[in-house]
Amino acid sequence: MDSMAAAETCCGGAGISACQDASSSSHGPAPCEADAPEPGGLDRRTALKGIVAGLMALSTSACVPTGPAVEEFLQKHFKELSKNELDALLARLEKTYSEQLGKTMTVKATPPQEGVSFAYALDISRCIGCRRCVYGCVEENNQSRNPQVHWITVLQMDKEKGVDFHHADAYYNAETVPQPGKFYFPVACQHCSNPPCCKVCPVGATWKEKDGIVVIDYDWCIGCRCCMSACPYGARHFNWSDPSIPSDEVNTETEYLGNRPRKKGVVEKCTFCVQRTRQGKYPKCVEVCPVGARKFGNLLDPKGEIRYILEKKRVFILKEDLNTSPNFFYYFGI
Amino acid sequence: MDRFPGKLILLVLLVLFLIGGVLAIIVRSEESGASKTVPAVTQLPKDSQKDKDDKAAPEKEPLPEKEMPGTIAVAPPPFTRGIFPCMGCHEDLKPNTTQRKLTIRHKDIILQHDEKNRWCLDCHTSGDMNHLHLASGKLIEFTESYKLCGQCHGPTLRAWEAGEHGKRTGSWDGEKQYLLCANCHNPHSPHFKPLKPLPPPVRPENLR
Numbered sequence: 278m279d280s281m282a283a284a285e286t287c288c289g290g291a292g293i294s295a296c297q298d299a300s301s302s303s304h305g306p307a308p309c310e311a312d313a314p315e316p317g318g319l320d321r322r323t324a325l326k327g328i329v330a331g332l333m334a335l336s337t338s339a340c341v342p343t344g345p346a347v348e349e350f351l352q353k354h355f356k357e358l359s360k361n362e363l364d365a366l367l368a369r370l371e372k373t374y375s376e377q378l379g380k381t382m383t384v385k386a387t388p389p390q391e392g393v394s395f396a397y398a399l400d401i402s403r404c405i406g407c408r409r410c411v412y413g414c415v416e417e418n419n420q421s422r423n424p425q426v427h428w429i430t431v432l433q434m435d436k437e438k439g440v441d442f443h444h445a446d447a448y449y450n451a452e453t454v455p456q457p458g459k460f461y462f463p464v465a466c467q468h469c470s471n472p473p474c475c476k477v478c479p480v481g482a483t484w485k486e487k488d489g490i491v492v493i494d495y496d497w498c499i500g501c502r503c504c505m506s507a508c509p510y511g512a513r514h515f516n517w518s519d520p521s522i523p524s525d526e527v528n529t530e531t532e533y534l535g536n537r538p539r540k541k542g543v544v545e546k547c548t549f550c551v552q553r554t555r556q557g558k559y560p561k562c563v564e565v566c567p568v569g570a571r572k573f574g575n576l577l578d579p580k581g582e583i584r585y586i587l588e589k590k591r592v593f594i595l596k597e598d599l600n601t602s603p604n605f606f607y608y609f610g611i
Numbered sequence: 612m613d614r615f616p617g618k619l620i621l622l623v624l625l626v627l628f629l630i631g632g633v634l635a636i637i638v639r640s641e642e643s644g645a646s647k648t649v650p651a652v653t654q655l656p657k658d659s660q661k662d663k664d665d666k667a668a669p670e671k672e673p674l675p676e677k678e679m680p681g682t683i684a685v686a687p688p689p690f691t692r693g694i695f696p697c698m699g700c701h702e703d704l705k706p707n708t709t710q711r712k713l714t715i716r717h718k719d720i721i722l723q724h725d726e727k728n729r730w731c732l733d734c735h736t737s738g739d740m741n742h743l744h745l746a747s748g749k750l751i752e753f754t755e756s757y758k759l760c761g762q763c764h765g766p767t768l769r770a771w772e773a774g775e776h777g778k779r780t781g782s783w784d785g786e787k788q789y790l791l792c793a794n795c796h797n798p799h800s801p802h803f804k805p806l807k808p809l810p811p812p813v814r815p816e817n818l819r
Contacts, residue, residue: 393784408809425813447812453805517818557782568803569778569795578784582774590775610775 345369354481355386355494355533367533374538378527386533387555389488395549396489396576397560398586399463400610403570406431406454406461413565414465417550418536419528421520428514428547429562432462440595465562466491466512466547467595467603474504474513483544489576489604490549492534500542509596513546549573576604586610683772684781685789688753695753697740706737723800734759734798760792 348369358366367384374382411429420426432445436458445462455461468491475483475491482497483504505513519541531537532552539545550560554573563571574581583606586592590608688695700716710730713720722730736742742750743759751758761768770776774787777795781787796803 405803405806406808407806408811411812412809424818427812430812448814449808450811451808454808455805554783557784559780559783563778564780566778567795567806569776569790572774574774574783581783582779585773585775610770 345373349496352496354497370533370537377538379524380527380529382529382531384531384533384537385552387551389486389490389555392577394489394576394604395468395554396574396583396604396606397468397549398572398583398592398606398608400570400572401460401462401607402609402611403568404461404463405568406433406449407567409565409567410463410562410571413561414547416526417528417561418548419522419531419538421516421522423521424518426514426516426520426545428545429463429465430511432464433459434462436460464510464512464595467510467601467605468549470602470604471600473507473509473601477503477507479503490551492548492551493544493546494534495537495539495543495545498543500544502544504544509599509601513544515544516541683789684786685754685757685791686794688756688791689794701740708732708737720799723802724798754791756798757792
């Protein structure tokens, strides 16, 4: 934004000097406001000044050399970008991120596959609460290390009480897990079919893609956090200050709607590892889970593991009464 | 009259800015002309659709109806470093089929897997230590050890084949790699061992 600010200052300065030139040549030392007593003259002059200012503002966009900040300012909504504009945008982001992080970053915008609707299943009878998924996700998705952002929250619950959020503990720190009498309940974005977060976004910065992934455009997010208060799962996280990631831990394979570096003041959340799953791979949390409690696949594939689980296991969804229709299923494998 | 030059200069300036503004608009519209004439929203899905169709044709190879045991791609068995092939040592040893407690080698192996009823040679093969064997006596490779496990744990084997039990890595819509039972469960002591959890998250009041 620095060059934008500079541009405004520059043109503002030009405007003032133009006004001063005009007034000094016509009236000598008299200020611009000296015309005020004359009716008609005042109107004309004020109108002219207005027009001049307006025109200068118009010509500003052309006279300023187009820098990344200006391009960012003039960027269109992601869904309205043409192929060329999208390519230019991705190239600009790759350049910016590579300079920022001192590494060659790739930013892709892979479209959703046809005939695919992603779904996730999590076996709460197997999860042992080791938090491998939490930190695997942090590394894969370039979450801020300081201040800490975690997309997955693992809750420890009492077997006696069942799934009860009032008695859940996200800060357990036992020597070993699982602890007797406890079970573990990881929560992240549920990728609802009826997502309240997308309904409340005042600028259309978050939406549900055709393959079922709820995404955020970090360039479009204004940081109002309406979506965070609308989400009944606490799955959305806000960047309260500039995210920091050690340069050697940055994942250089990024996706525009996924794990590309974020900035201060935007909301982020689980994207089903869009940078992996749209390339056919499993999400990172599935691959790091040491007990195989996490399952991922295409809901529309009748032979896939998700359908096997939905048909054969005791499955439930979280906060069913809210009618959010999550695509994230919890089940009892044993 | 005295105000005439001022007005003139203002007019000239106005005209100049007008020209500048118009020029700017023209230049900008020419720059982004290509993109503006193409309706952005319709362009992208068409392209992606085409890409998808091109890619889909070879990718939509019919998958085998049911992967037969034996054709499942599995991770390498979790051998202790340098221990395989077993016959490297066992070649020169005389097979001893008497049930006993091992006292010379493999003392670290503590059998906690129906140990009252079984011992080494119920799964390992005397005389051909490089292979395991099923109850029928059929020799199998270490990479097929799931067949051996499945003799007792049938429902688990079926759930594993379906992708429900255990972990798959690779592609959700393509080639998958299965972990062997032994990759997660020590076959001599299969109960899953407790793990140390990674650190808890920072509480919101301590976030900086």
